[in-house]
Amino acid sequence: GHGNQLCTRFDSLAGRGPPSLTRRVLLARPEALMGHLPDVYNLQRRNPTPDIFRAQPGVVEPNHFANNTKMAARDASGIDGSSPSSSATSTTYPKPRQIMWDELTNVSLINHGSGTSVFSAMLGGVAVAVKAPKHGLSAVHVAEVTDELKHESHILARLRHPNIIRFFGCGSVLVGDAHNIFFIVVELLGGGTLSDMTKPTSARPGLNSYCEILDHALSLARALEYLHQAADPTLMTIHRDLKPDNIGFDQAGNLKLFDFGLAAQVPREVEEYPDDEVGTGGGGRRLPRYRLTGQTGSVRYMAPEVALNQPYNEMVDTYSFSMVLWEMLHKRKPFAGMNVDTHRQVVCRDGVRPEIDNSRPRDLTELFTRTWHQDLDHRPNFSSIVQQIEGMLHEASSEKAASATMRPNGRGGSFRGRLGSMFGSRKKDGASTWF
Incomplete structure (x- = not known):
């Protein structure tokens, strides 16, 4: 049955059949291999006990992305179920645990990434996604x-x-006689990705009004505020690969940040400074810079200091956030048509940014100029960003209600109301009416 698909994708690693042929069949028609699946009950299981759940002091990066100074450090024990620092925005879930493969049912391939395959499955009656190394890779x-x-x-x-x-x-x-395949299990996001919504031809709901865009931006900012400032009392998590492809939605439309494969953890700074001092992110802390791996993530969303292999800190996520927000508003990719070399020179060195026209609200323009600032010491932290977006959303919602109340057609007497029905309509290019 389908519950066996993940394991049998790795048959070529155990010497069963030509990998190149199998890979071509998989990419063309994954179900074509169903007749060649070995009996799932012949697979052996090993207690995974992966050593991955206890943090070590210092910088933590994925080992194979770390530089030659071997700054990455990662140790392990079994799952300890430790919880993050208490936070007003934290959520209580059951502790993560070891999962045996035969607990997963109705396993079905969703797609292949560059190095992984993602499957849907059921775990105890809950829909989940399973992520594992892709079939056909070298050892x-x-x-x-x-x-x-x-x-x-x-x-x-x-x-x-x-x-x-x-x-x-x-x-x-355990697949075959010697290949122990590791997998992780996360929630299944049935609402697609932000990348699906930002395509110019997309008819999917969610980004059709300014208020909807601000609402999603606020959810994303809160997630990043949690990562940077509340998830762990001693370590700060930097996502480093923030882009629409890594932002999804559940069936209820709730935004979810995922794909932490390139995330890094750095020691939390505790020295206090005045909130308005440059280099504190507006949070009263002098922010150190770390010599982490450069050129990490996707180029068009990558902060200049990352692309140029310079020391950096959590403010790289702030820059990426600005590019994601710009794409949400315009429904097109920032810096479209630029190759890597041009981007490095024009954007990273010369400081060119996407165009901001004069029709946009002043507070939105200010948010862009602060979050994509060339100097990371001048970018705000996410607590500041959350507060600003909350204020913008409150104002936009109030003006929307006032505009609709003053005139039946929604074109009331406020300044923004006179711009037209900007809270629901779109331009021909798919962008929200203001933009």
């Missing part, structure tokens, strides 16, 4: 992807937030 590449998945498990095991994907646990399954 070295499988080891690297496994290392990244264990790193992601290490990060996710400590996160409890309504806007961050839920982590159920992890496990491993």
